[in-house]
Amino acid sequence: MTRIFRGAFIVWVMLRYGLDELVLTSFKKPWLLRLARIITVGRKLDAPRGQRIRQTLESLGPIFVKFGQVLSTRRDLLPVDIADELALLQDRVPPFPSEMAIGIIETAFKKKVDDIFVFFEREPVASASIAQVHFAVLKERSGRHREVAVKVLRPGMLDVIDKDLDLLRMMAGWVESLSDDGKRLKPREVVAEFDKYLHDELDLVREASSAAQLRRNMADLDMVLIPEMFWDYCMPNVMVMERMKGVPISQVDRLRAAGVDIPKLARDGVTIFFTQVFRDGFFHADMHPGNIQVSIEPATFGRYISLDFGIVGTLTEIDKEYLAQNFTAFFRRDYKRVAELHIESGWVPATTRVDELEAAVRSVCEPYFDRPLKELSLGMVLMRLFQTSRRFQVEIQPQLVLLQKTLLNIEGLGRQLDPDLDLWHTAKPFLEKWMLNQIGPKKLLDELRNESPRYAKLLPELPRLVFDFLQNSSRGPSKETLALLAEQKKTNRLLSAILYGGIGFVLGLLAMQIFVRVRLF
Incomplete structure (x- = not known):
């Protein structure tokens, strides 16, 4: 009923x-x-x-x-x-009663709220459809007291x-x-x-783990602050995290009055997004103004503060490389390469003609590129591309839906901060550097370092095999020797394949790097 x-x-x-x-x-x-x-x-x-x-x-x-x-x-x-x-x-x-929130916390941790917190603010600071947040001061074994935010899942959700x-x-x-x-x-x-x-x-432990991952990833980028999670107090329906103090990013006048460099703040937002996407393949996918603040504390002045990690996006290495090549081709107005990438990736039927898809992409992008740079809207270009994609039966990739949403959020946020922000110009150097790193010597060394444990057990056996072969070569060919010779031939073929294959791989990488540098610059 x-x-x-x-x-x-x-x-x-x-x-x-x-x-x-x-x-x-x-x-x-x-x-x-x-x-x-x-x-x-x-x-x-x-x-x-x-x-x-x-x-x-x-x-x-x-x-x-x-x-x-x-x-x-x-x-x-x-x-x-x-x-x-x-x-x-x-x-x-509207928030649910604070007594109910306290009951959920006490049930989750099997302790009274007064035994966990020195102070717990009854009135929630924020309330949404899934959960609400209370400020508190956490007791710690060391005797220190930490200001925290307590997120409590709405009951019966x-x-x-x-x-x-x-x-x-x-x-x-x-x-x-x-x-x-x-x-x-x-x-x-x-x-x-x-x-x-x-x-x-609905799983706050999952959200806490996503926040912890982003915090590690962003530790070397002095542009964004992510709250620390207190794992002893994280449950599926309750999450305790470091309290962050900042000014909501929508309050631009207040930030400007505090001395924050607003154009730099807009550029930093673009850098943070592209770093999370292309370097880490793990990004905050709910970056609307309600989830972003800016620190005005002296030690962290002007840095972003990210909140609410319920929705995160992930990309594979193949996804990242494909997207970077697409963006780079767009920046260079190489519409033929964009069409080829769509066909190579299987996003459009293999029977699609490259010239027809190229013409369609050009008709979408070219009118916007002919405008002054500050008037370009990536959101508008994406919207027109989506409309054009239906004609060519483009298969929308589920893993990129969050990326599209977040990219639109970032552009809207950036233009709110700085109407003259040129998203394309800000992102292009980052993407070009990332592409070069993907095919340069550093990438080769990283791959060799990653593969080295697999060959660590094989290399010590090679001297013994060579010594046994040389020692037995002067004697008559016994069955054991013949078997060893046959094994040695296989080993020699393997070593030759590795040697010549490695030389060919290095030469190929150098050629690709030269080719990419010529095309990009």
Whole structure:
């Protein structure tokens, strides 16, 4: 009965905001649309469709708001007006009672709050659809007291999420079966993607481990601060971390008054993003202004502070190399190479003609490159590319969806800080240096260092084999010697292959490096 009532409520809200019109429009039967518009009492049909969809999701509660946020990242699937409106969705969720939060903490650690903390602030400092955060002062065995932030998962979320996900899967099946447009939107795949992200966010130990990994990765880059995790106090539903003190990055006037170099801050944001993506292949994928602050403390003045690590993205070495080559080709306006990369990677059918795809990519990018650099928008270029991709049946790669979303966030954040920010110009030197490092001598030495343990056991045996061969070469060829000679021939062939292969590999690397330097510069 609960599912029936919840389903009825969802249908009523959708009818209230006229979402039935959007479904009936896809059938291309005007009489159905006129029939739907007969009933107007209590319905809000004047607003644009994107706004109505956003208001529907906000009315349905935090899970649907979260779904809309994830859906807004799939600009490859959505019309522009709907994607832009969904990007405005924010978690506007009232906090749950502090007594309930304290009960969750005491149950998780089997201790009273007063035994864990010197001070625990009852009023939460932040509240979202998944969790809320309280400030506290942690007792430590050493006698030191550390200021911390305590993140507590909203109670009963797993049951609520699973019930709403069941309904979303059912609705996705309806949308997919209603029309061809419904199939193109791939609603069931989107719901599955949402399911994964949401369940990842529900495990605070997973979030803490992601934060710890980013903290290690960024330790040598004096541009960003990431809170320390207190592992003795991290559970799936409670997480205790270092309290970070900073100014929200959206308060630009306050940062400027404090003496922060705003243009440098914008450039640093681009550097942090590209370092996480291309150097580490592990990046913070929820970098909207609400999760970023700037330190104005003397020791860390002007550094970014990253918060909320529920969503992180990962890339393989193949992904990183492919993306770097694509970006470099874009920067050089080598549209033919972009088309070739799409075909080589299997993103488009192998039968696609390179010249046709090249012409399509050129028609998207060239109008923007002809504008002054400060007017270029990577977000606009990506949006146009997504629209063009449908014509060539481009397969959207799931591992790159978060990257696309984060790249748009970074550009929007950078332009908010510095309207003259040139994302392309800032990123190009980084990418070119990264590409050279991938095929240069340093990369070769790193690979040899990584492979050396495999051959460490083989090398000590080579002198003995050579000595036995020389000692037995003057004697008559016994069966043992013949067997040894046969084994030695195999060894010689292996050594020759390794030697000549290594020489060829080094020469090939040098040739590739010269070729890349010529093409890049």
